[in-house]
Amino acid sequence: MKGVIQIARIFGIPVQVHWTFVLIFLWVLIKGLGEAWDWYTIGWMMAFVLAIFFCVVLHEFGHALTARRFGVDTRDIILSPIGGVARLDRLPENPMHEFLVAVAGPAVNVGISLTLSVFPLAISGHSRDKFYNFFMSLAYPGSNVFAVGLSAFDYFLFGLIFLNIILAVFNMLPAFPMDGGRVLRALLSLRMGRLRATRLASYIGQVLAVGLVIFGIWQFSVVTAVVGVFVFVMAVNEYRMVRFDGLLDQYTVADVVRPAFTPLYGDEPLKAAIDRLQHGSERHFLVFDRWQNILGTLSEHKLMKLAKQKDTDLQKPLSEVVKRRYEVLLLQDSMREAFPKVSWKGQGILPVYHKHRLVGVVDRESLDYLVKLKGKGA
Numbered sequence: 001m002k003g004v005i006q007i008a009r010i011f012g013i014p015v016q017v018h019w020t021f022v023l024i025f026l027w028v029l030i031k032g033l034g035e036a037w038d039w040y041t042i043g044w045m046m047a048f049v050l051a052i053f054f055c056v057v058l059h060e061f062g063h064a065l066t067a068r069r070f071g072v073d074t075r076d077i078i079l080s081p082i083g084g085v086a087r088l089d090r091l092p093e094n095p096m097h098e099f100l101v102a103v104a105g106p107a108v109n110v111g112i113s114l115t116l117s118v119f120p121l122a123i124s125g126h127s128r129d130k131f132y133n134f135f136m137s138l139a140y141p142g143s144n145v146f147a148v149g150l151s152a153f154d155y156f157l158f159g160l161i162f163l164n165i166i167l168a169v170f171n172m173l174p175a176f177p178m179d180g181g182r183v184l185r186a187l188l189s190l191r192m193g194r195l196r197a198t199r200l201a202s203y204i205g206q207v208l209a210v211g212l213v214i215f216g217i218w219q220f221s222v223v224t225a226v227v228g229v230f231v232f233v234m235a236v237n238e239y240r241m242v243r244f245d246g247l248l249d250q251y252t253v254a255d256v257v258r259p260a261f262t263p264l265y266g267d268e269p270l271k272a273a274i275d276r277l278q279h280g281s282e283r284h285f286l287v288f289d290r291w292q293n294i295l296g297t298l299s300e301h302k303l304m305k306l307a308k309q310k311d312t313d314l315q316k317p318l319s320e321v322v323k324r325r326y327e328v329l330l331l332q333d334s335m336r337e338a339f340p341k342v343s344w345k346g347q348g349i350l351p352v353y354h355k356h357r358l359v360g361v362v363d364r365e366s367l368d369y370l371v372k373l374k375g376k377g378a
């Protein structure tokens, strides 16, 4: 994804932040200076934003680690000012698994809320009163009677407890892309096929979205109306995606395999591969050693990148630029599994085997062809 920086890799999953995330801190700073807060308060607010951000990361790991238990990998976790998303490689097959994966995120926030509540509720009567006052001041905004005697730390702690509850509740709204949409789909899938379940969940989400837009206009709340439009688009998208998965299910690698391809060799210079790209119709290549073993793959993207760099040595042997880690496809593999392998993991091309023999390749162009030919209206 464009505009993201990786900040960590936890349990083997890259955690990335979108640059716009910085805007939140900027907003806190501008608001703080505008309202003449002291630096101590501004510092606490910044810490609060960081803590919320950390809770969102934990929420996403709730999804990712539960998915891992069911054999589904997570490509990455991306955080932006509007929230986080754990991009799973695919949907869990079993509806019960999807249910658990979806519920795990909000459950993490509920867990955080409960854990943090132990401090003010169990320790002393005094902090229990303050806790009560904090929630009363939320219930009666504008009334400062309740908020007396709360320290910056109280606000930090109680705010965190409160926002985790909000995160859990908001995420359980029964509409895509919220977790509640997935929970609803999973529950419906127990009674009907996933496609029908998704269509029904998508309709429910769309109705909810239209409701949000109307409510937003009625209340003059631009944010609510925009969220409504966003939810509507996502609800429609989710249905399309699942329909596309359904389409891929009908095909196997045998339907798209290309038996004829031009082999490149590891001792050929880089120039040879770039020439092949310029004058031929193939965009991605398999590279072999002289005993006809595959060394790895070379994608158009990689070749173009090398060709554009000024200091690239065009005489460099291909064995030095080849991508050596690649997966293999079998002729009978479902396209549902093969599609993400070819399109996402950056190879652009994968070898296809049948009975231990290399029988052809599937590349990104084969996928485009399948989508164009069969995916009309998908």
Ligand SMILES: [Zn+2]
Pocket (backbone or CB within 6 Å): 059, 060, 063, 105, 106, 171, 179
């Ligand atoms: Zn979630």
